[in-house]
Amino acid sequence: MDASSSATVDSAGEAAVLDAILRVLPEPSAQLLGPGDDAAVVAQPDGRVVVTTDLMVAGPDFRLAWSTGGDLGWKAAASNLADVAAMGAVPTALVVGLALPGDTAVGFVEDLARGLAEGCRAMAPGCGVVGGDLSVSDTLTIAVTAFGDLQGRAPVRRSGAGVGDTVALAGRAGRACEGLELLFRDGVDAQGVPDAARASRLRAERPEAILAQLRPEPPIVAGPVAARAGATAMMDVSDGLARDATRLAAASRVAIELDPALLGAFGGDIALVLRGGEDHALLACFPPGPLPEPFLPIGSVVDGRGVRVDGRAVGADSGWDPYRAWDGGRG
Amino acid sequence: MDASSSATVDSAGEAAVLDAILRVLPEPSAQLLGPGDDAAVVAQPDGRVVVTTDLMVAGPDFRLAWSTGGDLGWKAAASNLADVAAMGAVPTALVVGLALPGDTAVGFVEDLARGLAEGCRAMAPGCGVVGGDLSVSDTLTIAVTAFGDLQGRAPVRRSGAGVGDTVALAGRAGRACEGLELLFRDGVDAQGVPDAARASRLRAERPEAILAQLRPEPPIVAGPVAARAGATAMMDVSDGLARDATRLAAASRVAIELDPALLGAFGGDIALVLRGGEDHALLACFPPGPLPEPFLPIGSVVDGRGVRVDGRAVGADSGWDPYRAWDGGRG
Numbered sequence: 001m002d003a004s005s006s007a008t009v010d011s012a013g014e015a016a017v018l019d020a021i022l023r024v025l026p027e028p029s030a031q032l033l034g035p036g037d038d039a040a041v042v043a044q045p046d047g048r049v050v051v052t053t054d055l056m057v058a059g060p061d062f063r064l065a066w067s068t069g070g071d072l073g074w075k076a077a078a079s080n081l082a083d084v085a086a087m088g089a090v091p092t093a094l095v096v097g098l099a100l101p102g103d104t105a106v107g108f109v110e111d112l113a114r115g116l117a118e119g120c121r122a123m124a125p126g127c128g129v130v131g132g133d134l135s136v137s138d139t140l141t142i143a144v145t146a147f148g149d150l151q152g153r154a155p156v157r158r159s160g161a162g163v164g165d166t167v168a169l170a171g172r173a174g175r176a177c178e179g180l181e182l183l184f185r186d187g188v189d190a191q192g193v194p195d196a197a198r199a200s201r202l203r204a205e206r207p208e209a210i211l212a213q214l215r216p217e218p219p220i221v222a223g224p225v226a227a228r229a230g231a232t233a234m235m236d237v238s239d240g241l242a243r244d245a246t247r248l249a250a251a252s253r254v255a256i257e258l259d260p261a262l263l264g265a266f267g268g269d270i271a272l273v274l275r276g277g278e279d280h281a282l283l284a285c286f287p288p289g290p291l292p293e294p295f296l297p298i299g300s301v302v303d304g305r306g307v308r309v310d311g312r313a314v315g316a317d318s319g320w321d322p323y324r325a326w327d328g329g330r331g
Numbered sequence: 332m333d334a335s336s337s338a339t340v341d342s343a344g345e346a347a348v349l350d351a352i353l354r355v356l357p358e359p360s361a362q363l364l365g366p367g368d369d370a371a372v373v374a375q376p377d378g379r380v381v382v383t384t385d386l387m388v389a390g391p392d393f394r395l396a397w398s399t400g401g402d403l404g405w406k407a408a409a410s411n412l413a414d415v416a417a418m419g420a421v422p423t424a425l426v427v428g429l430a431l432p433g434d435t436a437v438g439f440v441e442d443l444a445r446g447l448a449e450g451c452r453a454m455a456p457g458c459g460v461v462g463g464d465l466s467v468s469d470t471l472t473i474a475v476t477a478f479g480d481l482q483g484r485a486p487v488r489r490s491g492a493g494v495g496d497t498v499a500l501a502g503r504a505g506r507a508c509e510g511l512e513l514l515f516r517d518g519v520d521a522q523g524v525p526d527a528a529r530a531s532r533l534r535a536e537r538p539e540a541i542l543a544q545l546r547p548e549p550p551i552v553a554g555p556v557a558a559r560a561g562a563t564a565m566m567d568v569s570d571g572l573a574r575d576a577t578r579l580a581a582a583s584r585v586a587i588e589l590d591p592a593l594l595g596a597f598g599g600d601i602a603l604v605l606r607g608g609e610d611h612a613l614l615a616c617f618p619p620g621p622l623p624e625p626f627l628p629i630g631s632v633v634d635g636r637g638v639r640v641d642g643r644a645v646g647a648d649s650g651w652d653p654y655r656a657w658d659g660g661r662g
Binding site for chain 2: 251
């Protein structure tokens with residue numbers, strides 16, 4: 001069966017859509033048995049598997065006027081790979097569930113699959129999609145589950161930070177949030193509705209911020225690097241540095257003191273660096289000593305609770321709660 | 332944080348909803364690290380992991396007027412566990428993504444989590460939920476990914492059936508389809524819209540068929556049993572026996588001859604047995620000889636292509652295609 005890219009998924013049918021997707025997906029090196037049977041089989045020579053799952057929903061998580069199919073595939077890969085990397089593991093494989101409105105173009109779905117493949121290739125070579133599911137829905141939804149290999153090491157949890165550790169960050173902070181704020185300000189029409197032409201102009205004018213939001217590139221290889229270097233605690237920054245550092249501090253029963261001069265290395269606007277999530281930077285704590293590349297110091301672990309910048313407490317609730325932060329009226 | 336069961340998810344917030352869910356989920360025995368970090372860690376002593384993923388979407392896959400939260404959790408577990416079992420593997424763990432409308436009652440979500448837990452306990456003791464994700468959506472969506480352990484055996488694929496093998500079935504066939512047809516006929520109001528009161532009456536009057544549809548109980552333990560007994564090919568019947576047997580025959584490059592007298596053991600209406608999916612029976616082929624319990628013979632593998640009953644070819648397209656079979660206007 002074959003389907004032209006301009007056909008819709010309901011006119012093409014499940015088999016043709018699946019065929020279009022499978023054509024662009026490379027085979028991950030850990031894949032022992034891929035799509036086509038009831039389940040896939042993935043090599044996990046370590047005897048343990050790291051598992052994380054994430055939903056991306058049209059509306060609260062992305063706008064179709066702003067993101068291409070390729071952007072969505074890339075971002076779905078990035079956010080899941082970052083969770084695997086944050087345990088100190090090497091990503092091995094993904095499975096992807098797609099719930100698509102019947103009038104979705106087959107070409108959009110192909111583009112999404114291509115974005116998944118490109119994201120894996122760029123951020124986690126050898127990792128790829130081993131299976132999935134297609135369903136129909138009024139709301140475009142992307143469900144990714146990612147797997148990782150600990151290579152014999154203990155997982156790096158959020159709870160292991162100790163007083164005296166250096167707090168460090170790998171990747172970007174604040175850029176994805178800046179991109180989102182730009183899109184909500186200038187990527188909408190006069191009624192505040194997301195607008196594809198304006199977003200496209202914005203992408204050309206401010207590529208760094210817009211691409212950080214739509215196609216984030218977390219430093220996936222830094223996760224296993226941190227684990228090998230003895231990281232005591234690690235997590236990915238998805239809901240904002242202030243909020244996520246507060247979580248890490250709470251799990252480890254310590255306080256984190258952030259240095260504004262060091263945060264400045266991640267961007268001029270420190271407030272943006274603190275509240276910005278979705279860059280999926282890796283936040284990690286290390287015993288005193290030299291930091292492994294590409295980690296940069298941002299502060300230290302001290303006695304107490306919570307997060308402080310320059311001695312002042314930073315609120316944890318400046319971040320993202322899907323049930324509270326989404327204003328459906330905004331687009 | 333705590334939330335009363337009558338609160339909605341948007342008033343309660345993510346942390347309270349998560350807390351309500353985690354309270355009712357037992358810890359799977361293979362769980363090395365559970366919810367609360369960036370990813371979970373699951374033991375896979377075999378060095379391979381069996382992986383399957385499935386989306387359940389309000390509308391095409393279920394109706395909220397017909398299913399309770401507990402039904403949906405149970406069914407999400409059942410359909411994924413069946414895919415793991417169909418490879419001959421023992422289910423070890425699930426991850427679950429929930430995309431919920433903001434006005435969903437927290438009690439509904441608790442009930443869904445309880446259904447997941449009960450389904451695992453009944454069908455795959457020791458298996459349970461190790462992680463998940465919460466998101467907000469206009470369309471209630473349940474994304475489950477399930478894992479399984481092959482215990483050192485080769486996976487049982489669809490492609491291994493050989494001429495002379497016995498074709499056998501474990502579980503039910505046709506009952507879930509009968510239940511769905513009853514619900515579409517008598518579980519709707521005069522305008523054809525799904526109606527909770529009528530569905531509830533129907534459940535009391537015709538429990539066998541309605542529960543087969545809303546809370547299917549696939550014979551999960553029969554999967555590893557078949558593998559140990561030397562099954563040459565296996566799959567779970569989710570889209571109809573005629574359609575799925577055609578897929579197995581095509582993958583194995585053989586024909587399947589079904590015996591109507593033997594199909595009769597699964598219900599009086601053989602047409603229903605042939606077109607009915609969603610019972611998630613296990614369809615398997617075995618070399619000649621006694622069959623392991625609970626498999627019953629339904630036919631044999633012969634030279635050729637396709638599926639025949641009493642010598643007559645059975646169409647493969649009597650089953651379910653999500654993009655073609657869903658009539659959104661029906662409720």
